Amino acid sequence: MSYPIIMCEDNPIQLQQLDKLIANYILFHSNLFQVELKASNPHQVIDYLEQQVPQNGIYFLDIDLKSDLDGIQLASLIRQKDVQAEIIFVTTHDELAPMTLKQKVAALDFIEKDQPLEDYRQEIYDALEYAKKIIDETRTVQKKSFSFEVGSQVYNLDKSEVVLVESSDIPHRLNLYSTNGKFEFYGKLTELETKYPFLFRISRSCLINPENIHHVDFSIREIGFSSGMTRKFSIGKSKKLKKIIKETL
Incomplete structure (x- = not known):
């Protein structure tokens, strides 16, 4: 597993x-980190975010970027695209640290140039190690839980409670079936599939938790769950599904 590193500094030296x-x-840590971008202006970072859609990136940002966007504004945009980003300011303007609280960018560290x-x-190396530790801990929690928002309420289910997630008839909304009931919330299956590796896509419109499979009828390509629900799976998923069931059991 590698962690993408993105730098933005207007001074070339x-x-x-x-x-x-x-x-x-x-x-000495080649399997942990990978430099993805060395940018001299914030718009290069924005383009990168749009094109690559990174997750759990580690961002080293100067604050004064001699641009229409400063480092704090850029950090706010990064936070919108890469929610779990670790942001490290490398700057001569550590007096601006309180501004990051106001902008809610949650900087990991300020390193004085x-x-x-x-x-x-040493401060850069310490920041990298700490960023990795935080990301690892976050991913460990994500593997064991499933979080989503319904209106102003945030729900956090144990992964064992999740039966399946599928597209709703209402655009941009998803239906979650759990062992405790049904929920509907805004989201994208592709994002959930990436964020929660325990979910398996059985069709274009449905992700399931293999732990809650009760039986599978491969002759009619149908999965039955402990709750009594059934869902069809795509023919191309048969081989992978057999492997997952074997590993789960």
């Missing part, structure tokens, strides 16, 4: 230095 320090760190190189290097 400082960007090169930051890139070199991170590259040296990656030499104007300090001895050894101290600067």
Whole structure:
């Protein structure tokens, strides 16, 4: 598992230095981190977010980017696209730290540029290690739970309670069937499929939790669940479904 690193620094010399320090760190952690973008202006980062749709990225941002967007504004946009992002400000403007609270960007750290190189290097390395720790812990929790919002209420179910999630007849809404009832909420199956690896797509419009399968009739391509519900699965899913059932049992 690798973690994407994105840098945004308008000063080419400082960007090169930051890139070199991170590259040296990656030499000893090559399976953990991958530099995805070295940007000199915030719009390069925005383009990257739109095109790549990263998850759990680690972002090193200067605050004064000599652009129509500063680092704090960019961080707010990042947070909208990459909700679990870890944002680290590398700046000479640490007095602006309170602004990040006002903008609710939840920065992981502020690293002062104007300090001895050894101290600067160590703070960057410490920030990377801590970012990885936080992301790992978040993913561990996500593997064991399923969260969604209905209006102003946030629900957090244990993954064992999730039976299936499928598209609703209402555009942009999903139906969740759990062991405790049915819920309807706004969402996208593709995003849930990525966020919750325990879910398995059986068709274009349905994700299931294999743990709650009661039986499968491959002759008519139908899955029965412990709740009594049944759902059809695509013919191309048969082989994968047999493997998943074997692993689950």
